[in-house]
Amino acid sequence: MKANWNDDFIKKSAFLIYIGANDYLNFSKNNPNADASAQQAFVTSVTNKLKNDISLLYSSGASKFVIQTLAPLGCLPIVRQEYNTGMEKCHEPLNDLAKQHNEKIGPMLNEMARTTPGFQFTVFDFYDAIIRRTQKPSSYRFFMTNSSCCGIGTHDAYGCGLPNVHVRLCEYQRSYLFFDGRHNTEKAQEMFAHLLIGADKNVIQPMNVRELVVYPVDEPMTEVWVPTTSATVQARESRSSSHGYGSY
Template structure:
């Protein structure tokens, strides 16, 4: 019995020692390592949701197969793709970790928190109405969770180190596509705005969100542009006619929004002391992949891999009624709204090659 007690005590001591070593390593990185972010903190929509929607009551969820079929152990984690998402890829490129967990996920460790989490929610948008229509987390909800997160890491490493982690971390924001594609063009609830006015409203919402992050200590913020929403399979089905053509108006709207958002990020860089907001153009590389698929090894870009690829997304993309294609690497889109892991990989590599990682 005495030997058993000694063994248990030794195991406990070893676990404590390992945890202290991890905390010390993260603390040292936050305090002394120049040019490397200690954590990646992610906000936005389904492109970077790592499973937060699993924890809320909503129809916008993908915690079921075939989602995640190319993720380790074929787990449907709540990521809206067949494998890793952009948040995971960015964290991996930074050398932090290979997978960024959802903040509302189960079994989060202190190490998970200290190296970054995703607050993103599938279906969310800068416009709070976008999230409310499908009962997902608003961007304000994500800010509230971030405030809670800050208190948690302060309790782990102390206020000084926590502040260093917050100020030196990379903040990734991916949002906006659902606002235009769904709220504005698909529902009637914002039709009291003409397109130009709604774009201005979205930019105002986005700007406020970046300023909220800044006020809470963020200094390195990467903002991803709106993709060519008129080229998404879902919008081709909804508004592309019988032949499901690309929808020029929708793509023009995305270009208009991106132009205005770029101007606003440039303004904020001049007015917010010490901030670095990097606007990343995802529109151009995604459109190029859609228009020149063979250059990237794709064969299909007008529909998703899941089921018919014409309307399947979230609950409609399931292993009972919508078997996936045999080779997702031949498809740009996994479902009717999200890229395959290969598509995301090409996109992130191109963005990093052009803009860097905003951690210098």
């Protein structure tokens, strides 16, 4: 496979990027009293670093990018456990940081596509995909979305895979959204893979990964990322229900 990593192969490949979760988890832990201006400054620094990383890949020959928005970090089992939120609530300050980060992604990529020849991208709304499953688990055949399949603690979120830590392992991991404190189960990842490849603009925009891969190399994008509002989301949901993505 590595022998095929020539310039043409790299240019036609799609690069999936998910960066930033650990930055915000560490920032929240180390700066519990950060005010709004400090939070905004940190979000700007993280998104600027993301832009620099994408630019570096582009300068190395990459042209197709799939950017995954951050999950609702305050709803991760490890965060619920560390901040003692209980089973029903998430740690909203971390969710707010994730939202601030995600709001910058689409406009940043639109600008890069406008000013960078041959730059193509799409954005997967991972935040919304996770929120939907935590709020309505039965709709997606999950039994547990606030605790982990593997770990110890109030949310079974710590220690999975660590030596000398006697963790609990659930009997049926496909009923769980999270395998450990931060990572999703195989079943959840299968769902997200299907959304990435074939879902409509409720989930991934301005195109899905299948469309991005076959999009002509070096061609300028004819569509851009657009911010969603409750009105546009509802309109899209009514249209998408006939395509099998009414419950994505």
